[in-house]
Amino acid sequence: MKKLGKLITSFLAFTLLFGLFMTPSLSHADDQPQANDNYLQKVKDRGKIVMGTSPDFPPYEFTTKINGKSEIVGMDVEISKKIAHDLGVKLVIKPMDFDSLLVALQTGKVDMVLAGMNKTAKREKSVDFSNKYFNGGWNLIIRQEDRDQIKDYHNLETKAVGVQTGTIQYDLMKKKLPKAKMKGMDKNPDLILALKTHKIDAIAMGRPSAEAYANNTAGIVTIKSGITEKISGNSAAFPKGSTSLVNFVNEEIKDIQKKDLIKKQYLPKAGKYMAATSDKSSKKSGKKSPQSSNSMWAYKDYFIAGIGYTLLISAIAVILGFALGVILAFMRLSKNSILHSIATCYIEFIRGTPLMVQLLFIYFGLGTVVNIPALVSGIIAVGLNSAAYVAEVIRSGISSIATGQTEAARSLGLSKKQTMQYIIFPQAMKNIWPALGNEFVSLIKESSIVSIIGVKDLIYQSRIVQADTYRGVAPLVVTMVLYFIVTFGLSRLMKLWEGKMNHDGK
Structure with missing residues (x-):
């Protein structure tokens, strides 16, 4: 019970310090423009x-x-x-x-x-x-086959309506269609894809954009919304x-x-x-060119650039996450109550909050104090997040080694440092290597979250191709294949290294 009480106290202290650190940053952001x-x-x-x-x-x-x-x-x-x-x-x-x-x-x-x-x-x-x-008004986008059934928003009372999150159309449609199934998405190309694949029945969008998508995408049309409320423009x-x-x-x-x-x-x-x-x-x-044909090969440079950013972020984040994870693991195993509490609070806090929130806090929250570029923010967020999971993997590996190993090493005259360095840690690494491999593979996939702050990784580039070609599925297929090639290749390398470790240990 005492240990639990100490842990709770330490965690509350950590959370309080985190909140105090965050509050001045946000208040600074609010105050700064006022004087400008x-x-x-x-x-x-x-x-x-x-x-x-x-x-x-x-x-x-x-x-x-x-x-x-x-x-x-x-x-x-x-x-x-x-x-x-x-x-x-x-x-x-x-x-x-x-x-x-x-x-x-x-x-x-x-x-x-x-x-x-x-x-x-x-x-x-x-x-x-x-x-x-400018005041372009706004329209509905529907499938061409539904033109006879959907004339305006009155025909959508029990249907699924898609709207870009954060827009005025989202709030207005919720007000006008309380019984409809509202589906908000961050990107308009995702809404178009959802409409074409029958996930939603209509999209509420600004008239110029609705006309642009309808004119450039087969199978969809735009109609008047039927809503008379004036929009500010x-x-x-x-x-x-x-x-x-x-x-x-x-x-x-x-x-x-x-x-x-x-x-x-x-x-x-x-x-x-x-x-x-x-x-x-x-x-x-009837003409076809590398650009107008919308072939994915014409956009190979986009996908290559995206792979480059994804691998760069993942490689640096793996190094950062592993180095910090080792430190946190030893801190958590330490008999020093302060070091143990700090490591425990960090690990539990990071594992208990979404990576997206951590990324946004580093980019926007900490960015009010230090202007951190989007790419660096992404690397830091992914690396710090990975460190918490790596720390637990390493800690479990070290704890899995029998205490007799330590006792035998000490009886032979090895110091604590030598025992850990030459006896315990090598055996622990052999035991946890598969788990570490899974973490590294997961990290590559999780790095895709950085696209939300404008980092030009593979997901970001696939969004560009979607928007540029008005095609929703093909860029996603290419993206999935590229992610699979990278992760499968890494998994095979990790497997080969695991076999080498087992062979050397025999």
Whole structure:
């Protein structure tokens, strides 16, 4: 009971310290923008303005291949380019999931968000908005075969409706269709795939994007939603208190609207990019090219780049996780109560919280104190998470060695360090090698979570291919095969090494 009481006390202390560390960081994030009435000048002095967006929303923002390279294009990108040009600074585009964009603003990861976002009273409590620059309304996307059954939202009362999470359409559809099965997803390509595979019956989406997907994807059509509520229109979002930057962008919006640049230049330009990869347009023309054919081989560079990032993250995270795991294992086996408590609290806390939450905390939470790049944040999060599991594997391996081994070694004059180094640890490693191999293989698969903060790993690249080709299944098949090749190859290597260890031990 005493040990349990000490453990609980230590864990509460650890949690309290963690909370105290986190709270100032978040409060700092909230306070920092408030004092930034000279935000515009800071952007100029820095020489760049960072735009946050979710590039799965044509024609606002989406990815395409230009001269063999993946680029984020669209109406919002053109607006941001004009803002950056008139400011005399460089535009940096930082992609991430839609529901992470406002958090990125609050934590200083981006200077502005243009992502077809609507201004709402709830959002205005956290960030500032520019004036409206576009109002496209919104539609429903349905399967072509369901046109006679679904005329507007009234026909969806008992059906499954898909909406991108974090959007105004999600809240509105929940209000209008309380009996419908609402299915929120982070990415629009996932919604399109769910619709085509009969997982959902309709998608609520902004009209320009709905038309873009319908025009470029076989088997689906877009119809009017039938909802008469007025929507605020699309605005750019900024950190709270960055009045100077908001005012500058409002002047830019006035100029854009005066010259009618969106209809005359930005939307037509986005349409040309979409037509280049349109499945329907290529069928009509009868022409096939490496790009318009949408073949996965045409996107081999994307998958190769994704594999490279995945292996890089996994390799460094394995080294970090193993090194820290060994330390934590010995700390937990230590008779020193402080070291034991610290290791126990760390292991239990990390194993008791989702990796996604840990990743977001490191990138956004700690990022308010130290600006940690997305790739480094991903490596740290995956490595620290793996360390907790590796520590338990190593601890169990060491504990599995009979105490007689230690006693015999000590009786022969070996010190504690020598006993552990030459007798106990080598035998423990032989016993736990299969479990460690499983952990390393799992780590490669778990590293896919880093795509949510914009790290260009294999999952991220497959999303790009999905958005660029308007094909949902083929990129996933390629991704699964590549993951299997990597993990199966690693498993075989671990098996060979395990056999070598057993052979050497005989």
